[in-house]
Amino acid sequence: MSIARRVGSRVRSPRTVLATVGARSEQVRPHWAARLEDVKNAVVGRGLRRLHWDLRLQPFHGYGSSTRVRVMAKVLYSSPGTPADFHDQPVHDMRTMAVRGWRNFASQVVPYSTVHVLLGGQEFSVRADRSGIIDAEIDIDLPPGDHRAVLWTVPGNEVTADITVFPTGANVGLVSDIDDTVMVTWLPRPLLAFWNAFVVHQSSRQVVPGMPMLYQRLAREHTAMPVMYLSTGAWNVFPVLKRFLYKNGYPDGPLLLTDWGPTNTGFFRSGRAHKERALRRLVADFPGMRWILVGDDGQHDPSIYADFASELPDHVEAILLRQLTESEQLLAHGTLRPLAQQRRGTHAPPMATAPDGHGLLAELERAGELP
Structure with missing residues (x-):
């Protein structure tokens, strides 16, 4: 199946959608605590890459309308051998869900990573922020209901994220x-x-x-x-x-x-x-x-x-x-x-x-x- 690659105007950052004073304030010189966190992320990230740690994605539940959806996820480092779908267990898998919380707090984020999204037979490219968070709006036509988006940074670490498209008639x-x-x-x-x-x-x-x-x-x-x-x-x-x-x-x-x-x-x-x-x-x-x-x-x-x-x-x-x-x-x-x-x-x-x-x-x- 051929996959149409859609980038640029088809993917909208939340900041372009919410052009508020608060959003504009994010463009000024970062607070010293944010700069310190950026240094920590860079130093720890280099160390983990030397140890051959891999990039993994934790998908979140997205939503949208019939013409635009919001895709959310987080990019993290994981030790070698960690399954790519570690963060993609069914919600009813109670044992897996129970151990995931403390691992998330102990995980190291990967800032500014490029993440690929496959949804509705179309491929998009989005970019994480300085906290490793993916929060992007994608213009795409989808029918109402539950959909699955496939996310990955490199081939082999694909995960799936739930996307709920709300009916047009819902008021x-x-x-x-x-x-x-x-x-x-x-x-x-x-x-x-x-x-x-x-x-x-x-x-x-x-x-x-x-x-x-x-x-x-x-x-x-x-x-x-x-x-x-x-x-x-x-x-x-x-x-x-x-x-x-x-x-x-x-x-x-x-x-x-x-x-x-x-x-x-x-x-x-x-x-x-x-x-x-x-x-x-x-x-x-x-x-x-x-x-x-x-x-x-x-x-x-x-x-x-x-x-x-x-x-x-x-x-x-x-x-x-x-x-x-x-x-x-x-x-x-x-x-x-x-x-x-x-x-x-x-x-x-x-x-x-x-x-x-x-x-x-x-x-x-x-x-x-x-x-």
Whole structure:
């Protein structure tokens, strides 16, 4: 089969799509922590290449429309002999998924690598950023449904990535936070990365009661509803979170995570800014979609969602907030009460608050949002 090679104008970087002030600030002289990380990556990378370590890809779940898809992955070094598909095990392979978390935190990224993508019988070339992350938009015509993209850096290390193309007729989607919204961790937020990486027993994670049922009910009510999981968690814990969602009956969908390393503008990335950018990108990707925004009242979800609804009211279907207990509030931000939030705008979308998914479902039914 002949493969048409598509590069250049057919692949769009997220920065060309999101021409914002924040994106332009990435072009200034990098922060000293980012420069230090670049030096570390270069030195360690040279050492691993001398030891004949290979390049491996960790694919993430991509998404898109019938004319454009977003492909996401991470380029890493792996020791000689590591199978090329080490990061491509089925999500139901619990044993493999359990050991993957700590390896991801210990892995060395490969910045600025060229990655080839085969999708829909066409080949594209994309490039990783300084953190080894592939995040590229590809213009391609695909029918709605689940697709598999083949990614590789050199022949022999191919992996496959899930790509979900949402139907054109879908007009309501769901965006859900993860920590303390669908999953209770019972740990202070700064320890979540360590917990997700090293605690591998399913019994150590608690699902929020009723949340899977709520999401499944919403999916039945809104046919072909896209489901996106938006979190400030690191890409390193993608396999562990995928496993948790699968095990507990949540609808499958892409995860929108972030890289916790230094940026060109600071030592740490802003979790709030990550969520705000992700929501605006979804509006750009699906201009006709209205989103059900689900989060918790332990951090900044209420204000993020309220600001977003005030700015773009035509793109918000409803806001659902899980109310944390006093103990969970203490672990989330150090006080027993929710952070002070300010509702903005005069045309606020429907909002429901409850301690769990059962209560949120009852609130939606009571308000007439669900039959």
